[in-house]
Amino acid sequence: MTDLLANQQEPIVTAVEVVRSRRRRKSVGARLEGNVMMVFAPYHIPDASLENIINDLRKKFNKSLLRKKLNQEKPLGIISQEINNKYFYGKIKNYSIEYVTDQNCKFGCCNYHSRNIRISHRIAFMPQWVRDYVIMHELAHLIEPNHSKAFWDLVSNYKLAERARGYLIAKGMEDKDE
Numbered sequence: 613m614t615d616l617l618a619n620q621q622e623p624i625v626t627a628v629e630v631v632r633s634r635r636r637r638k639s640v641g642a643r644l645e646g647n648v649m650m651v652f653a654p655y656h657i658p659d660a661s662l663e664n665i666i667n668d669l670r671k672k673f674n675k676s677l678l679r680k681k682l683n684q685e686k687p688l689g690i691i692s693q694e695i696n697n698k699y700f701y702g703k704i705k706n707y708s709i710e711y712v713t714d715q716n717c718k719f720g721c722c723n724y725h726s727r728n729i730r731i732s733h734r735i736a737f738m739p740q741w742v743r744d745y746v747i748m749h750e751l752a753h754l755i756e757p758n759h760s761k762a763f764w765d766l767v768s769n770y771k772l773a774e775r776a777r778g779y780l781i782a783k784g785m786e787d788k789d790e
Contacts, residue, residue, distance in 0.1 A: 706727055
């Protein structure tokens with residue numbers, strides 16, 4: 613989580629404005645207005661406690677906004693359909709794919725039954741050929757759900773597969789399921 617925005621040029625939440633209220637008793641709430649996070653807090657909450665809460669809220673807002681931004685700017689549906697057409701001849705149907713920000717140890721995951729593919733936001737900041745490999749790997753799981761020889765035969769059709777795997781291992785994101 614510490615490197616969540618390491619590859620972002622600008623912070624998403626740029627300012628925090630705290631509004632304390634005597635009517636608010638226990639909870640702290642927040643909302644975004646542009647890039648300003650409005651925090652609504654009880655009047656008597658200690659500054660140190662509020663600072664910790666604000667930091668947690670900032671991380672949550674940044675993660676959520678980053679996920680939305682990536683899925684709008686770099687739509688994986690189009691990219692994955694091109695890979696599907698090129699390597700699987702368009703035979704993979706009815707699946708969804710999106711970037712997520714809660715996957716820091718794995719580069720992607722595929723739920724074979726629901727046909728949902730989740731790609732770590734960290735992949736968006738890596739070279740395009742690595743991203744394409746990760747998509748290829750997860751699409752192959754829709755045909756072969758495990759890491760069998762048949763699965764690796766499918767993945768090896770991607771000409772930069774070994775190079776991309778090496779890159780991910782060097783980044784500490786190798787597939788733990790193998």
